[in-house]
Amino acid sequence: MKVDESTVKHLADLSDFRLNxxxxxxxxxxxENIIKYISQLDELDTSDVEPTYQVFEMENVWRGxxxxxxxxxxxxxxxxTVETIDxxxxxxxxx
Numbered sequence: 001m002k003v004d005e006s007t008v009k010h011l012a013d014l015s016d017f018r019l020n021x022x023x024x025x026x027x028x029x030x031x032e033n034i035i036k037y038i039s040q041l042d043e044l045d046t047s048d049v050e051p052t053y054q055v056f057e058m059e060n061v062w063r064g065x066x067x068x069x070x071x072x073x074x075x076x077x078x079x080x081t082v083e084t085i086d087x088x089x090x091x092x093x094x095x
Contacts, residue, residue, distance in 0.1 A: 003031045
């Protein structure tokens with residue numbers, strides 16, 4: 001695949017990069033070399049290879065979402081605070 005200056009400028013624009021003309025020329029050559037290197041994979045015979053969708057065996061390790069009974073009630077928790085207003089805990093301003 002041939003990478004021309006307009007392609008490099010378009011990619012730079014999409015990536016919000018500012019490139020001068022020398023950088024555009026060098027990057028074009030680098031991109032062509034990268035594409036040639038990766039295109040070597042097209043030469044491999046993968047007809048007998050199953051697709052790999054996940055490299056590692058993964059499973060959900062989170063616990064189930066259960067509501068468990070609590071020993072404390074609202075009044076006990078509010079009594080632990082320094083100050084309350086309308087059954088809510090008053091905290092200092094953050095800003």
